Amino acid sequence: MKKILRSALIAVTLVAMIAGCGKTKVAPMPLISRGAPAYTNDTGKDAKLPSLANNAGYGDAWRSSGTPSPKKPIWLAYDLSGAPAPARIKALLVWYNEDTSPYDHTLITAIKNPGYNNVGSYTIDANPAPGGKVPETGWVTLVTVAKNRFHSRQHVLDFNGFNWVRLSAASADGTKDNMNVSFNMDVYGPSKGTQDDWIFIGDSITQMAMHHNPMACKAGSGSFSRLINASCPSNFPVQENGGTGYMTSADGAKHINEWIVMFPGRYVALSYGTNDAWNGMKPEEFYNNYSIMAGAVLKAGKIPLIPSIPWSFSQEKIQKNGVELNRQIERLCSAYPQIIKGPDFWNFYRGRPDLLSKDGVHPSWPDGLFMYRKMWADTALNKIYK
Numbered sequence: 001m002k003k004i005l006r007s008a009l010i011a012v013t014l015v016a017m018i019a020g021c022g023k024t025k026v027a028p029m030p031l032i033s034r035g036a037p038a039y040t041n042d043t044g045k046d047a048k049l050p051s052l053a054n055n056a057g058y059g060d061a062w063r064s065s066g067t068p069s070p071k072k073p074i075w076l077a078y079d080l081s082g083a084p085a086p087a088r089i090k091a092l093l094v095w096y097n098e099d100t101s102p103y104d105h106t107l108i109t110a111i112k113n114p115g116y117n118n119v120g121s122y123t124i125d126a127n128p129a130p131g132g133k134v135p136e137t138g139w140v141t142l143v144t145v146a147k148n149r150f151h152s153r154q155h156v157l158d159f160n161g162f163n164w165v166r167l168s169a170a171s172a173d174g175t176k177d178n179m180n181v182s183f184n185m186d187v188y189g190p191s192k193g194t195q196d197d198w199i200f201i202g203d204s205i206t207q208m209a210m211h212h213n214p215m216a217c218k219a220g221s222g223s224f225s226r227l228i229n230a231s232c233p234s235n236f237p238v239q240e241n242g243g244t245g246y247m248t249s250a251d252g253a254k255h256i257n258e259w260i261v262m263f264p265g266r267y268v269a270l271s272y273g274t275n276d277a278w279n280g281m282k283p284e285e286f287y288n289n290y291s292i293m294a295g296a297v298l299k300a301g302k303i304p305l306i307p308s309i310p311w312s313f314s315q316e317k318i319q320k321n322g323v324e325l326n327r328q329i330e331r332l333c334s335a336y337p338q339i340i341k342g343p344d345f346w347n348f349y350r351g352r353p354d355l356l357s358k359d360g361v362h363p364s365w366p367d368g369l370f371m372y373r374k375m376w377a378d379t380a381l382n383k384i385y386k
Helices: 004-020 204-209 224-229 249-262 274-279 285-297 316-335 347-351 367-385
Strands: 037-041 076-077 090-096 122-127 142-146 152-160 163-167 182-188 198-201 238-243 266-269 304-308
Touching: 004 090, 004 304, 004 316, 076 182, 090 122, 090 238, 090 274, 152 238, 163 182, 198 204, 198 249, 204 238, 204 367, 224 238, 224 367, 249 285, 266 285, 266 367, 274 316, 285 304, 304 316, 347 367
Parallel strands: 198 238, 198 266, 266 304
Antiparallel strands: 037 076, 076 163, 090 152, 090 182, 122 142, 122 163
16 A cells, blocks of 8 residues: 555656646656665664665765675665656666765875765666565666775666666775765656756865755755755756865866766766966966866767856965966857856855855855855756756
């Protein structure tokens, strides 16, 4: 009876989502794992409820009580049999570990910055067994990842005929006392493609602002996805935070091809320049780095979005050099008309220095960072969704 009621509820929800914002320019992907029955083989005394991985809140997450190993993997499984069959022909699985703040913590060499309870090696498995009881046999491995170092990953799955999905971790990416695995995990039904899917690539400002914690403050609350959903109820986009502290546009240009191969979505925000201006990067070098990144995104059939560099009230080098680097961004947008201009962070924070932290560079917690996130959502709503 519970299965029938849940199936009916999901069907009604999908219809309501499609009807609620049917004229959005971005084809929505139904989120079919929200509230689905969740299970784990982790039975330790400190084991967390597996439903923490797919509830509506991203301020919490499921965390294992032990450390996974190849001989004793720890898994989290969803029973998706209650989702309508058309929504399960293909599936997009995305997991987020936000104990680990940088997108790729191994790139930060200036300080020791390890992973925390991050997923190391793992498989994504599926099973055609009927819902209701976790199957012991019949699992089919669809994806294998070895020695992962990213705090989030997406996988598009051929899910036709399957009812169950499972992430099975064989190792953790962490340090002493932080060698469990912890994450939120969503599964979408991308029957109309993976348009409604974003990654925000950048430096520490992106890293601090574009995670999934609701970041409640006087100006509002909610993740980027929640802010889009509030205006377009049919859309709840996938969103990865690709920010890594200390990075420059040269780092982005060096790694963009690796990152873009892993990203199945459509929209790629590129937000570098603060460290470039701070370090006195030459404008032509900055332009060439951004040209490499934008070209890689376009070659992959995706759409780049580029904002201006945020203003700083404390660093004269950013104030001085940022003007010319922002001109290079304008030049780049003229050379590549496919680029969508992102928020004007320069003039916004110049007019609202109270929303910068004491260092005069990073937006303040939580108000300044939330406004950074909200400006991205407003840009997306005005230039893409509506």
